[in-house]
Amino acid sequence: MTIFQAIILAIIEGLTEFLPVSSTGHMIIGSSLMGIQSDEFVKLFTVAIQLGAILSVIVLYFKHFFQSFGFYFKLLVAFLPAVFFGLLLSDKIDQLLESPLGVAIALLLGGIILLFVDKWFKDGEIDNHNDISYSTAFKIGLFQCISMIPGTSRSAATIVGGMSQRLSRKAAAEFSFFLAVPTMFGATTKKLYDFYKDGFVISGDQVNLLIIGNVVAFIVAMLAIRYFITFLQTKGFKIFGWYRIIVGGIILLLLVSGYDLHVI
Incomplete structure (x- = not known):
């Protein structure tokens, strides 16, 4: 992987991680078009750069992370389902990650759902994440587990999950951002552990790529x-639904044309 390729993948990660469009689907297209060959470091890189995205949430919502212990308990309650099902279904998830076709289908189906979300959940009564109950946090955590299917989008699953529990678009999106912190940190930690457990070592050049x-x-x-929060409040989800359908369609066309797509 070159520095240029690392920068492009990081841009893709930063743009798509918190939008309901699936960062996995975009990573597939981006890495394949750039001819990046999947190896253990590339797999680590695509997960480890999530730490940069996590930091952006902490910086933007700095005050929220120091309001009360209840805030952390709610995040923990919402995070626990992902821990349970992640450990239980880890082998199955790894198998799904090997299927670009599955990612394309998930993108398409999720896109269709987003076309109707604004009609299904029009009036969110809860406009402040501080008003989220523990039971609601747990239910949103269950929705997050759906995103273990590659191509679903963690952001889409948790935001739609929040709106189904009477959260406003803004409150659902913000809680999705907050929940990303323990989820993505946990995923990165596990990936680093597995990397070293399997006997791999990061070189100096690779450290530089991770920093960049x-x-x-x-x-x-x-x-x-x-920009997403402002856009979501005024425009809703429909444009993201159409966008997902287009991206899923592109992946399907590439697969049909015989293009060698791979999930990194």
Whole structure:
């Protein structure tokens, strides 16, 4: 992987991680078009640069992380289903990650759902994440587990899950951002552990790529989050639904044409 390729992947990560469009689907297209060969470091890189995206959430919502212990307990309650099902279904998830066709189908189906979300959940009564109950947090955590299917989008699953529990678009999106912190940190930690457990070592050049990737992902994610909240409040989800359908269609066309797509 070159520095240029690392920067492009980090831009993709920063733009798509918090939008309901599936970062996995975009990583497939981006890495394949750039001819990046999947190996253990590339797999680690695509997960580890999530730390930059996590930091953007902490910086933008700094005050929220120091309001009360109840805030952390709610995040823990919402995070626990992902821990349970992630450990239980880890082998099955790895198998799904090997299927670009599955990712394309998930993108298409999720896109169709987003076309109707604004009609299904028009009036969210809860406009402040502080008013979210523990039971609601747990239910949103269950929705997050759906995103273990590659191509679904963690952001889409948790935001739609929040809106189904009477959260406003803004409150659902913000809680999705907050929940990303323990979820993505946990995924990165596990990936690093597995990397070293399997006997791999990160070289000096690879460390530089990780630093560059995280810095770029941090900056881009900051911008994406800022504009996403405003856009979501005024425009809704329909444009993201059509966009997902287009991306899923592109992946299907590439597969039909015999293009060698791979999930990194």
